[in-house]
Amino acid sequence: MDTNSTHPKKNLRAKMRSERRKLNTAEQAHAAIQVRRQLQNLIQYRRARRAAFYLPSDGELDPRPLMHHALEAGKACYLPVLKPLNQKKLHFVRYHPGTALQKNRYGIEEPPLLSPNIAQPRTLDVIFMPLVAFDRRGHRLGMGGGYYDRTLSTISRGSKPLLIGLSHGFQEVERLPSAPWDVPLDYIATENELITTNC
Template sequence: MDRASLRKQLRSNRQSLSAEQQLAAAKKLSSVVCSSEAFRHSQHIALYLANDGEIDPGFIAEVIWEQDKFCYLPVLDQKQPEKMYFQLYRPNTRMVENRYGIAEPELDLEKTVKAEALDLVLMPLTGFDEQGNRLGMGAGYYDRTFAFLENRSKPILMGLAHECQKVSSIPAADWDVPMKSIATEKQLYGEQVQ
């Protein structure tokens, strides 16, 4: 199956989950992620706000705040459409809608950090395989932002997904940045990083 067809099928899988299933999955995901070595050893953690049936990392954000870690959200640049920043996110952060209708912090370059300064990035995905390949929504924001990782070990990239988004093999593209691990409501796949 080609990437576009696979993306459509896997988006449908996650969109078909009920609100109760989504809530239960989000709680279980938080337990899986927050007990991981990668999470425990990280201070600067980026995540996303769930959209389009994505598994919700909202409970993880609460743990980040409770443990006095720093939480960041991706923010798209309005003038340079291909550029993505990571900005500090707190419970009282002023939010605005981006061009996709997704809430994000109002861009304040003084509150952004370089992607290289993050310890752990919890990334949304449309599909994944156990080899760490990720199928995103197709815009390439994360792949462009983390292309530098070919020569570095930090930040750790952990994909987040519903178990129903797992497939045996994702057709990888040259520009795809692989994940160190993928967490679902059921388990953590891939490398445990100390």
């Protein structure tokens, strides 16, 4: 999909979210399986011991098939949890099958915030991130809260985890405007391809 680089983020976000929500259950399941296939042989993923995922909402691409693959491979899996007091940053909390989940203020399920299970972002090998739109330079348009950017911006580039955006193919745009605080993606996986970015 093409879009002008000056296209307002708000309008683009609304359009892409609307398109995502139109996908039926079968289309979502097919895309999730295809993305798992795109990534399960990526060497950086295969070597990773600690991986962060997310639980999908609002039509986001579902990473759970890939997370189940990671759990079966013996990887430690983590989910993002909103920090309290509206700090607009994330904790990453260890997830096990059967972990009791609770809904946060946005209605997204997350594990309980127990300190023994919290991983510092820099200690993760890979973080799989949701997005609303992306371009091939690795720029990502999120939901607008800035949680991932704030959380990851304090990590030095040399110790940064591998960042992989998960997306439906139609969410690609020609060029997204970027800001100095935006944290670029290393890869983007869609149901059609695995994109290596130029970040």
